[in-house]
Amino acid sequence: MEAAKTHHAHYSFFHGVERNFDKAAKYTRFESGILEQIKACNSVYRMKYPVRIGDNIEVIEAYRVQHSHHKLPCKGGIRYSMDVNQDEVMALASLMTYKCAIVNVPFGGAKGGIKIDPKKYTPFELEKITRRYASELVKKNFIGPGIDVPAPDYGTGAREMSWIVDTYASLKPGEVDALACVTGKPVTQGGVRGRTEATGLGVYYGIRELCHIAEDMKKIGLTTGIEGKKVIIQGLGNVGYHAAKYFFDNGAIVVGLSEYEGGIYNEKGLDIYKVVEFRKATGSILNYEGATNFKNGADILEQECDILIPAALENVINGSNAIRIKAKIIGEAANGPLTPEADEILDRKGVIVVPDMYLNAGGVTVSYFEWLKNLSHVRFGRMDKRFSENQNTFLLKSVEDLTGKRVTDIEREQLLHGPDEVDLVYSGLEDTMISSYHEIRDAWMSHKGTVDMRTAAFTVAINKVGVSYEELGIFP
Numbered sequence: 001m002e003a004a005k006t007h008h009a010h011y012s013f014f015h016g017v018e019r020n021f022d023k024a025a026k027y028t029r030f031e032s033g034i035l036e037q038i039k040a041c042n043s044v045y046r047m048k049y050p051v052r053i054g055d056n057i058e059v060i061e062a063y064r065v066q067h068s069h070h071k072l073p074c075k076g077g078i079r080y081s082m083d084v085n086q087d088e089v090m091a092l093a094s095l096m097t098y099k100c101a102i103v104n105v106p107f108g109g110a111k112g113g114i115k116i117d118p119k120k121y122t123p124f125e126l127e128k129i130t131r132r133y134a135s136e137l138v139k140k141n142f143i144g145p146g147i148d149v150p151a152p153d154y155g156t157g158a159r160e161m162s163w164i165v166d167t168y169a170s171l172k173p174g175e176v177d178a179l180a181c182v183t184g185k186p187v188t189q190g191g192v193r194g195r196t197e198a199t200g201l202g203v204y205y206g207i208r209e210l211c212h213i214a215e216d217m218k219k220i221g222l223t224t225g226i227e228g229k230k231v232i233i234q235g236l237g238n239v240g241y242h243a244a245k246y247f248f249d250n251g252a253i254v255v256g257l258s259e260y261e262g263g264i265y266n267e268k269g270l271d272i273y274k275v276v277e278f279r280k281a282t283g284s285i286l287n288y289e290g291a292t293n294f295k296n297g298a299d300i301l302e303q304e305c306d307i308l309i310p311a312a313l314e315n316v317i318n319g320s321n322a323i324r325i326k327a328k329i330i331g332e333a334a335n336g337p338l339t340p341e342a343d344e345i346l347d348r349k350g351v352i353v354v355p356d357m358y359l360n361a362g363g364v365t366v367s368y369f370e371w372l373k374n375l376s377h378v379r380f381g382r383m384d385k386r387f388s389e390n391q392n393t394f395l396l397k398s399v400e401d402l403t404g405k406r407v408t409d410i411e412r413e414q415l416l417h418g419p420d421e422v423d424l425v426y427s428g429l430e431d432t433m434i435s436s437y438h439e440i441r442d443a444w445m446s447h448k449g450t451v452d453m454r455t456a457a458f459t460v461a462i463n464k465v466g467v468s469y470e471e472l473g474i475f476p
């Protein structure tokens with residue numbers, strides 16, 4: 001990937017998103033002013049602040065971009081990586097606007113980034129960097145339950161989110177909704193069950209829905225269903241690991257995996273749980289039993305498979321390697337893994353590319369549920385779980401009395417069970433991923449194969465955001 005990045009040093013991710021937007025905008029009815037407003041990043045905040053690391057003062061470069069205020073709060077993750085720059089954060093913030101529109105989450109798009117390599121710092125140092133970032137956001141009114149609500153992204157997780165909520169709450173004493181200032185928190189700090197795995201699970205639900213439709217599978221020479229499909233996944237972080245786990249658990253054959261140290265491939269399949277254990281023990285996925293090693297992890301993308309899931313960073317499939325991709329389906333779990341050049345090449349090859357702004361929207365969907373939970377100050381299921389169980393018990397007893405038959409103990413358990421928080425979160429996520437898929441597919445089909453799925457998804461998003469701007473009214 002490093003090689004790919006250097007090779008495309010002048011590639012602007014934000015211009016890539018704008019190019020894709022323009023391609024789709026042609027198919028919408030909005031005047032150019034509205035389209036221009038939708039595309040623009042409303043606020044860009046670049047900060048530099050000092051943090052003492054050991055004996056030195058380090059000047060930290062960080063960003064928060066609010067792409068759209070057509071709905072509030074704004075929403076989007078925070079990334080820790082040495083590749084963070086203004087162009088990248090702007091691109092990721094704009095993707096968030098379209099993503100929220102596609103899955104009907106009533107937020108505007110935003111994104112944050114800190115230009116650090118988190119591996120180089122101790123947890124104590126990371127805490128100082130994160131808390132100072134959070135207080136910079138508070139100072140400028142760039143964070144808050146009704147303003148802008150960050151979440152985890154590449155290089156961050158629940159730990160960072162708990163530092164942020166704690167910093168926010170101590171600077172805003174008495175704010176009753178303070179917990180809703182950030183999502184992806186640990187469950188003990190106001191998080192919601194199911195958020196950690198949400199993006200990966202959403203990726204699985206989305207690809208499963210695509211693979212359900214016989215007509216679409218026939219076009220690319222595949223049978224329906226996930227079972228037996230050969231899958232390659234790049235990146236075993238939060239998104240990649242969970243996606244790999246759900247594909248594996250549901251009968252797909254995970255033939256290839258890669259991390260920054262390299263890739264492994266075995267056409268008979270890899271046991272994702274064992275690979276992760278092996279990596280924990282040895283510090284690398286390389287030399288895993290029975291698998292072929294790829295020293296350059298990016299080579300894994302070009303191996304034989306049905307479904308390819310890039311789940312690390314952007315720009316990994318581009319004008320120089322797209323031609324060698326063998327997958328029939330590419331599921332964009334990462335944001336922006338394909339450049340517009342790659343899109344064109346893959347479209348000509350007949351590959352179905354399921355776009356990031358839909359496929360990885362499971363994270364923001366469940367973040368929305370977490371925000372709702374924080375604002376309502378009650379766990380999902382707390383009010384109605386017992387009520388449902390009592391109703392189910394009564395119903396089942398009536399049926400058994402009337403028929404004189406009894407269900408098995410396993411069936412009884414399933415029938416009586418009232419929903420826990422995680423059941424509700426999963427069902428809300430599953431429903432969202434399925435219904436949004438069909439909205440996009442309808443748009444895709446309406447163009448009878450003349451546009452790719454990304455363009456179709458963009459038209460769905462532009463239509464929703466455009467209407468929202470029109471209804472807001474443009475002030476004189």
Ligand code: NAD
Nearest residue numbers: 001153154155235237238239258259260312334335360363
């Ligand atoms: P993460 O930090 O948890 O995981 C990323 C993983 O990729 C790490 O394990 C890292 O070592 C690995 N990696 C780095 N370079 C690599 C390379 N060259 N080849 C293979 N692997 C490499 O981050 P994440 O949260 O899983 O995010 C991954 C992608 O998914 C990003 O594009 C992010 O924007 C997107 N995304 C994340 C979420 C979320 O909820 N976390 C939601 C939507 C989209």
